Amino acid sequence: MRxxxxxxxxxxxxxxxxxxxxxxxxxxxxxxxVADRLAADFGMSAADIARLEAQWGLDDPIVVQFGRFVSxxxxxxxxxxxxxxxxxxxxxxxxxxxxxELAAAAMAIAILIGIPLxxxxxxxxxxxxxxxxxxxxxxxxxxxxxxxxxxxxxVFGATLGWLPMAGxxxxxxxxxxxxTLGFSLSGIIARLVRAAMLEALSQDYVRTARSKGLAERLxxxxxxxxxxxxxVVTVLGxxxxxxxxxxxxxxxxxxxxxxxxxxxxxxxxxxxxxVQGVVILVAGVYVLANIVVxxxxxxxxxxxxxx
Amino acid sequence: MRDVxxxxxxxQRRTGLARFVRDFVKRRNAVVGGTVLLIVVLVSLFPGLxxxxxxxxxxxxxxLQPPSAEHLFGTDLFGRDVFSRVVHGGGRSLQLGVVAVVIxxxxxxxxxxxxxxxxxxxxAVIMRFVDILLAFPSILLALLVVYVLGAGTLNLMIAVGISxxxxxxxxxxxxxxxxxxxxxxxxxxxLGVRDVRLILRHVxxxxxxxxxxxxxxxxxxxxxxxxxxxxxxxxxxxxxxEWGVMLNEGRQLLTRAWWLSTFPGVAIMVTxxxxxxxxxxxxxxxxxRMYR
Numbered sequence: 212m213r214x215x216x217x218x219x220x221x222x223x224x225x226x227x228x229x230x231x232x233x234x235x236x237x238x239x240x241x242x243x244x245v246a247d248r249l250a251a252d253f254g255m256s257a258a259d260i261a262r263l264e265a266q267w268g269l270d271d272p273i274v275v276q277f278g279r280f281v282s283x284x285x286x287x288x289x290x291x292x293x294x295x296x297x298x299x300x301x302x303x304x305x306x307x308x309x310x311x312e313l314a315a316a317a318m319a320i321a322i323l324i325g326i327p328l329x330x331x332x333x334x335x336x337x338x339x340x341x342x343x344x345x346x347x348x349x350x351x352x353x354x355x356x357x358x359x360x361x362x363x364x365x366v367f368g369a370t371l372g373w374l375p376m377a378g379x380x381x382x383x384x385x386x387x388x389x390x391t392l393g394f395s396l397s398g399i400i401a402r403l404v405r406a407a408m409l410e411a412l413s414q415d416y417v418r419t420a421r422s423k424g425l426a427e428r429l430x431x432x433x434x435x436x437x438x439x440x441x442x443v444v445t446v447l448g449x450x451x452x453x454x455x456x457x458x459x460x461x462x463x464x465x466x467x468x469x470x471x472x473x474x475x476x477x478x479x480x481x482x483x484x485x486v487q488g489v490v491i492l493v494a495g496v497y498v499l500a501n502i503v504v505x506x507x508x509x510x511x512x513x514x515x516x517x518x
Numbered sequence: 519m520r521d522v523x524x525x526x527x528x529x530q531r532r533t534g535l536a537r538f539v540r541d542f543v544k545r546r547n548a549v550v551g552g553t554v555l556l557i558v559v560l561v562s563l564f565p566g567l568x569x570x571x572x573x574x575x576x577x578x579x580x581x582l583q584p585p586s587a588e589h590l591f592g593t594d595l596f597g598r599d600v601f602s603r604v605v606h607g608g609g610r611s612l613q614l615g616v617v618a619v620v621i622x623x624x625x626x627x628x629x630x631x632x633x634x635x636x637x638x639x640x641x642a643v644i645m646r647f648v649d650i651l652l653a654f655p656s657i658l659l660a661l662l663v664v665y666v667l668g669a670g671t672l673n674l675m676i677a678v679g680i681s682x683x684x685x686x687x688x689x690x691x692x693x694x695x696x697x698x699x700x701x702x703x704x705x706x707x708x709l710g711v712r713d714v715r716l717i718l719r720h721v722x723x724x725x726x727x728x729x730x731x732x733x734x735x736x737x738x739x740x741x742x743x744x745x746x747x748x749x750x751x752x753x754x755x756x757x758x759x760e761w762g763v764m765l766n767e768g769r770q771l772l773t774r775a776w777w778l779s780t781f782p783g784v785a786i787m788v789t790x791x792x793x794x795x796x797x798x799x800x801x802x803x804x805x806x807r808m809y810r
Binding site for chain 2: 225226227229230233234237238349350352353354355356357358359361362364365369376452453455456459460463464474475478479481483486490493494497498
C-alpha cells in the first residue's frame with residue numbers, strides 16, 4: 212500500500228508541474244497578459260506599466276521568469292497581491308478554512324440526503340416513492356445552484372428571518388450555503404446509489420443470500436449496499452471538483468469568505484498573483500483528492516489490493 | 519450486383535432507425551425532455567411571437583411591478599417586462615450552451631481522434647496534456663480562460679468549450695482505439711486511403727453515438743456553467759437579456775423584487791431539465807444491453 216501511495220504521489224508531480232506551466236503560460240506569456248490588461252482596464256500610462264513590470268520582474272526573459280516562478284511556487288510563495296500587497300499564500304491560508312468548512316458541510320448534506328434517497332428508490336423500484344425520489348434528484352441536478360441560493364435567501368433569510376442572509380460566523384451562517392451546494396450533489400448521489408443498488412440486487416450473491424433465507428433487510432444492507440457503495444465513492448471523489456466549482460459561485464452569492472470568492476475578485480481586479488496562486492492550489496488539492504479516493508477503495512472493497 | 523449487395527444494408531439501416539424511433543417514443547423521459555427542449559428552442563427562435571413587449575425598451579412608469587395579468591413575470595427596475603426578457607434571453611442562453619458544446623466536441627474530438635488513431639507517442643503526449651487539463655475543476659479552467667480573453671459572450675463560449683473539451687477527448691480516444699483495430703479500417707488503410715480521409719470518413723461516423731449522448735448531457739452542464747459565469751459578471755453585458763445576467767441583475771434587488779431572479783432561474787432549470795431527460799433517454803437507448 213505504501214509503495215502504491217508513493218508511486219501515485221510521484222506520478223502526480225508531472226501533472227501538477229503541467230498545471231503550473233499552463234497557468235504560467237496563460238497569465239504571463241499569452242498576448243493580453245498582465246500589463247496590457249492593466250493598461251486597458253485601469254487606464255495606466257505606458258510609463259506606469261513599465262515601472263510595474265520592472266517591479267514585478269515581468270521585464271525579465273520568460274525563461275528566467277518561469278524558473279523564478281517554479282522555485283517560488285515550490286516553496287509555497289506565490290508573490291504578493293498587486294493591490295493589497297499582502298503575500299498570496301497568507302491570504303489563501305486565511306480563506307481556505309472557510310471553503311473547506313463549506314465543502315465538507317455540503318458533502319455531508321449531500322450524503323445524508325442522497326444515499327437514503329437512492330436506497331429507498333431502489334428498494335421500492337417503480338413505486339411512487341421511486342418516481343418521487345428520482346424527480347427530486349433530477350431537479351437537484353438541473354437546478355442552477357446559485358439560483359437555489361437566491362431562492363433560499365429570499366425564503367429563509369428575508370421572508371421568514373430564520374437564518375442569516377449572507378456573511379460568515381456561527382453554524383447558522385453555514386446552513387443555507389451548505390444546503391445550496393450540497394443539494395445538486397445529493398441528486399447525483401441518489402441517482403447513482405439507485406443504479407448501483409439495482410445492479411447489486413440483481414447479482415447472484417444476492418440471490419444466494421435470499422435463498423439462504425436471510426431477511427430482506429439484511430440482504431439489502433449487508434450484501435447489496437456494501438457493493439453498491441464502491442462506485443459511489445468514485446463519484447464522491449470526482450465530485451470534489453464539483454464542490455470546488457460550486458464554492459466559487461456560492462461564496463459569491465452568500466458573500467462568504469473563501470478561496471472561491473477570492474478567485475472571482477482576483478479575476479475582476481486583474482490581480483494575477485492571486486489568480487495563479489488559487490488556481491494552482493485548487494488543482495493540486497484536486498489531484499491529491501483523487502489519489503486519496505483511490506486509496507479509499509481498498510478500505511471499502513477487500514477485493515482491491517494495492518499491496 | 520452492386521444493388522444486390524447494397525439493398526440489405528440499406529433496409530437494415532432503415533429498420534435500425536425505425537427501431538430507434540419506436541424505442542425513443544416508448545421512453546417517457548426522452549419524449550418529455552425532447553418536447554421541453556423543442557418548445558424552448560422554438561420560443562427562442564421566434565421570441566417575437568410569444569413576448570408581448572420589447573425586451574430592452576425602458577418604461578420607468580411601471581418599474582418593479584410584481585407579476586400581474588399585464589406583466590406575467592413582473593417588471594424590472596427600468597420597467598422592462600421580465601417575461602419578454604426571459605423569452606428573448608432564451609436564444610442567447612441556448613446559443614451559449616450549444617456553441618460551447620460544439621467547441622468542446624471539435625477541440626476534444628480532434629485531440630481524442632489524433633491520440634486514439636496515431637497512438638504511441640502522439641497518444642502519450644496528447645493524453646498527458648488532457649490529464650493536466652482534467653486536473654482543473656471546470657469552472658476554474660473556464661475562469662482562467664476568461665481571465666486571459668476577457669469577459670464577453672464569445673469569450674465565455676470559448677472558455678466553457680475549452681473547460682469541457684478534455685472529457686470529450688477521453689471518450690473519443692477510447693472509441694477510436696477500438697474502431698481503428700476493426701477490419702474495415704485496416705482494409706481501407708490497405709487500399710491506400712490517406713489518414714485524414716480515413717479518420718473523417720471511416721472512424722468518425724462510428725464513434726458518433728457516445729459523443730452525441732455526451733453532448734446532450736454536456737449541453738445541460740454547459741448551460742449551467744455559462745449561466746454561472748454570466749451570473750458572476752463574466753458574460754454578456756447588460757442590457758442584453760441573458761438568463762445568467764438577468765439573475766445577477768435580480769440579485770441586487772433580491773429582497774425588494776423576488777420575481778427578477780426567480781423566473782430566469784426557472785427558465786434555466788426547465789431547459790437543463792429538458793437536456794438531462796433527453797440525454798438520459800438517449801443514453802438508455804444507446805446501451806446495447808437494451809437490445810438483448
